[in-house]
Amino acid sequence: MSRAYRIRVSESLHRVIRAEDHVSSQLEILQVLPEDAMAALLAEELEKQGFERNEDLLIRKENEITIVIDAKTGEVTVMAESEESLELEANQEGTAYDDYGPTRQQAEDKLRAAAREGLENSADIKNDELQQQVTDKLEQALADIRRELDQAVNRATASALKVKAAQLGQIKEVAEDPESGNMTIVVEV
Amino acid sequence: MRTVSRFESDLLQILQGVFRSTARRKMLRLIGKGSDRPRCLSADAVFLVKDRLAKAAIQSLAIQGGWRNDSFLRGGQATTGRLWERTPLAERTLNFSENSLAFLIFLTACEFSLDSNSPPFEFLANPSGGDQLLVFWVYQAARESHQAAGWRSWKLFRNNPFCRLMFPQDFGKAIDEPCGFEVSFAAGNVFLWEVFQPQLASQWIAAERAKLANHSAAEVRAIGESQLFTAESFFEAAEQAGRRDLVRWFLDTARVFFAGDPRAEQWTQHLQVDGLRMAERAQAYRASISLAQLFARLDQWQAGARGIGYLDEDYRAAQFWLEMWEQYEGDALSSTAKRLIRGVDPIS
Numbered sequence: 001m002s003r004a005y006r007i008r009v010s011e012s013l014h015r016v017i018r019a020e021d022h023v024s025s026q027l028e029i030l031q032v033l034p035e036d037a038m039a040a041l042l043a044e045e046l047e048k049q050g051f052e053r054n055e056d057l058l059i060r061k062e063n064e065i066t067i068v069i070d071a072k073t074g075e076v077t078v079m080a081e082s083e084e085s086l087e088l089e090a091n092q093e094g095t096a097y098d099d100y101g102p103t104r105q106q107a108e109d110k111l112r113a114a115a116r117e118g119l120e121n122s123a124d125i126k127n128d129e130l131q132q133q134v135t136d137k138l139e140q141a142l143a144d145i146r147r148e149l150d151q152a153v154n155r156a157t158a159s160a161l162k163v164k165a166a167q168l169g170q171i172k173e174v175a176e177d178p179e180s181g182n183m184t185i186v187v188e189v
Numbered sequence: 190m191r192t193v194s195r196f197e198s199d200l201l202q203i204l205q206g207v208f209r210s211t212a213r214r215k216m217l218r219l220i221g222k223g224s225d226r227p228r229c230l231s232a233d234a235v236f237l238v239k240d241r242l243a244k245a246a247i248q249s250l251a252i253q254g255g256w257r258n259d260s261f262l263r264g265g266q267a268t269t270g271r272l273w274e275r276t277p278l279a280e281r282t283l284n285f286s287e288n289s290l291a292f293l294i295f296l297t298a299c300e301f302s303l304d305s306n307s308p309p310f311e312f313l314a315n316p317s318g319g320d321q322l323l324v325f326w327v328y329q330a331a332r333e334s335h336q337a338a339g340w341r342s343w344k345l346f347r348n349n350p351f352c353r354l355m356f357p358q359d360f361g362k363a364i365d366e367p368c369g370f371e372v373s374f375a376a377g378n379v380f381l382w383e384v385f386q387p388q389l390a391s392q393w394i395a396a397e398r399a400k401l402a403n404h405s406a407a408e409v410r411a412i413g414e415s416q417l418f419t420a421e422s423f424f425e426a427a428e429q430a431g432r433r434d435l436v437r438w439f440l441d442t443a444r445v446f447f448a449g450d451p452r453a454e455q456w457t458q459h460l461q462v463d464g465l466r467m468a469e470r471a472q473a474y475r476a477s478i479s480l481a482q483l484f485a486r487l488d489q490w491q492a493g494a495r496g497i498g499y500l501d502e503d504y505r506a507a508q509f510w511l512e513m514w515e516q517y518e519g520d521a522l523s524s525t526a527k528r529l530i531r532g533v534d535p536i537s
Contacts, residue, residue, distance in 0.1 A: 021466045025536035076536055131466065138467050146536055 003098045007108050011115035013088045015123055019131040020081040021138045027074035027153055032160035039071040041159050045152040046071070064134075065141050069149075078145055080138035084130055088122055090115040158183050196224050197234035200297040204238060207323075207330045208245040219297065221336050226298035230290070238293065242285055246322070254384040261383050262434045265506045272384060281380045285319035288312045292323065309343035318378030321369070325351035332356070351381070355389060357419040358396050361411035364418050370426035382435045389438035394445050397480065406460045406473035413476025417483065424486045431503075433490055433510050440517040443480055447525040453478060453532025467535060474533035481526035487514075488523055 029038055043051075043058055046069060051058035058069045066079045092115045096107035158176070162185065165171050169189035176183045193201065199219050206216020230238075255272035262268070268275040295310045312320065328346055331337045346352045347363040350373040373381070396412070403409050420439065427435045456477040462470045475482065491514055497507035514520075531537050 021468055023467050023471050023535040025534050028537070078536065132464075135466050142536060149536070 005096045005098070005104050005107075007094050007096060007104065007111060008091065009093075009108060009111045009115055010089065010091050011112060011119055012090075013086065013116075013119040013123060015086045016083055017086055017123065017127045017130055018081065018083040019127070019134040020079065021131070021135045022077055022079040023138070023142070024075065024077045027069070027076055027149060029074050029153060030157055030160075032157060032164050035072060037163070038156065038160060041156040042069075042074075042152065043071040045156045045159075049148055049152060063141075064137065065145075067145060076149065078138065078142065080134045080141070082130060082134050082137075084126070086123055086126055088119050090118045090122075092118075154181055161185060191233040191237055193231060193234045193237065194227065196227055196297060197230055197237075199224060200230075200234070200293050201237055201241065203296055204241055204245075204293060207326050208249055213330060217331060217334050217336070220331060220334075221296075221299065224298055226294060230294070235290070238290060239285075242289070242323070246283060246285075246319070249326070250381070250384050254387045257387070259383065259386075260434075260509075262432060262506055262509055265431065265503065267505065267509050272380060276380050276383075280377060283319040283322065283378065284317040285323065286314070286317045288314065288316050288320040289323045292320070292327070296327065309340075310345050312345070318373065318376045318381065321349055321351065321373065322378075322381065324349050325355070328352050329355070332359070351385070353419050354423055355385070355392050356396075357415040358399070358412045360419075361415040364415050368419055368422045370423050371429065374426050374430040374432065379430065379432060379435075382432075386435070386438045386441075390441035393438065393442040397442065397446060400477065401456060402459075404459050404461050406462050406465060406470070409460060410473040410476040413473075413479040416479040417476070420479075420483050421486065424483070428490070431506060433506070434513060436487070437513065439480075439483065439487075440513070440519065440522070443484070443522050443526070444517060446480060447522045447529075451525065451529065453529045456529070457533060471533075471535050474535075475530075478529045478533055481529040484523050484526035487519070491519060491523070 027042075029042065031038060033041070039056075043053060046058045046060075047053065049060070050062075051060045051067070051069065056070055056072055058071060060067045064080055064082050066081075068077045068079070069075070092111040094107050094111050096102060096104045098104075101107075102110065161183065162171070162174065165185045165187045169187045171185060172188050173186040174183070199222075202212065203216050203219050206212040206214075206219075250272070258269065258271055259275075260267050260269040261275065263275065272281065291313055292310055299310075316324075324345060328337060328340065328349070329352075331340075340346050341359055342362070347360055347366055348369050350369040353360055353363070353368040354370070373379075393416075396416070400409055400412050403412070424436060427433055453474075457474045460473055460477065462473065465473070490510060494507040494510045494514075497503055501507070
């Protein structure tokens with residue numbers, strides 16, 4: 001008389017998954033003054049926005065978003081990264097017979113393999129989800145970052161224009177319209 | 190009357206198919222069919238190959254662009270006329286070496302398919318300008334066939350300057366491999382680039398239209414990056430050789446796509462980017478507007494040419510460039526290029 005064995009296996013997976021995304025661009029900096037002077041003015045404006053100087057680079061990290069700017073070249077890189085610790089478990093059940101089909105050990109091995117494959121698939125899905133979250137986060141952050149950087153560049157340019165004007169003669173009047181961003185400098189030469 | 194063997198007849202038909210579209214189907218059937226290679230070709234066969242190649246090459250070059258009454262630089266000076274009017278004979282002499290005959294024998298003898306392990310053809314010695322031209326013509330004639338699909342992995346075609354510049358979209362996997370432009374400029378066959386100006390423009394226009402209709406971000410990226418690498422390599426070689434006039438084909442291409450008020454979305458809105466990281470999307474978008482990216486080098490040339498004075502050595506060449514730039518409304522094209530680049534910038 002054949003005997004049936006009920007087999008239960010349990011597998012677990014512990015993994016740290018990481019996701020990263022980034023974009024790069026170039027700030028359009030009008031060279032009103034020499035490159036070093038423009039870089040210094042831009043760095044000053046960026047520091048007011050919370051950037052920290054690291055040699056030639058200005059860096060700001062906030063909510064898993066890192067912005068790195070080279071004030072000299074104007075190169076900007078915005079990165080988003082995240083990691084998550086996964087603890088997954090899977091159970092598989094099956095039956096083996098002592099006189100027919102695979103042996104008990106074979107059946108158990110097969111169930112373990114299936115459980116591990118299921119865990120790997122689940123981990124991959126989690127990885128893809130994390131990646132999508134990081135990408136979405138980066139995309140959402142870009143609009144605000146764009147505005148901030150434009151403001152910093154505009155203010156640096158305005159400061160540079162004042163310096164340049166002062167080099168040309170005596171500044172009689174400076175009028176700035178914050179809404180339109182227009183600036184008028186009257187210089188007596 | 191000349192007598193040739195069956196093998197030699199096949200070889201001559203392949204050669205005929207390279208230059209005549211009516212004989213192309215037969216050519217494609219014969220290429221890769223495989224035949225027993227003879228120990229050597231008969232004198233009659235060699236004579237016929239030389240004769241057919243010489244006549245077909247001249248006719249082909251005349252039709253492709255040699256007949257045009259064009260202006261190009263010669264020794265830093267502008268020269269106008271048809272190819273044979275503006276180019277001394279010594280500078281428009283094509284040499285076909287033993288490599289050409291060996292290549293034709295190979296095409297006739299070898300049985301190859303995409304799955305075969307038959308070794309690719311390699312030149313016996315340094316190829317002449319004529320040898321490289323023949324390889325290009327064969328590739329061009331067979332380009333749509335399954336044989337040519339397999340050829341794209343061969344060095345013979347990947348390092349052929351005419352194949353690379355005429356069809357950069359076919360050699361995306363050869364990116365970063367040398368295109369051989371410097372050699373083609375130094376070999377005294379620079380006149381070929383003059384002849385090919387119209388064909389280069391029409392090929393690049395067709396390729397750009399195909400790219401605009403392509404929705405695959407990965408494919409568009411591969412094509413765009415290959416275009417960028419290949420064209421920049423050509424610009425570099427042209428600059429080194431003092432022949433900036435040879436980028437006219439590019440300005441002809443840009444004029445087609447940058448006329449009016451094009452928006453960057455025309456290149457990017459149909460790309461399937463769902464599921465891609467922003468980094469990958471940005472790469473695909475940048476590659477899609479490869480034509481615009483290429484203006485950076487031309488802007489440098491323009492700025493340089495403006496600064497060359499009447500007493501400077503390159504004055505005439507600079508003036509030639511400035512006139513050409515103005516004729517193509519280069520400032521407007523460049524401005525459009527910058528706008529397109531800003532349009533795909535993820536931050537600006």
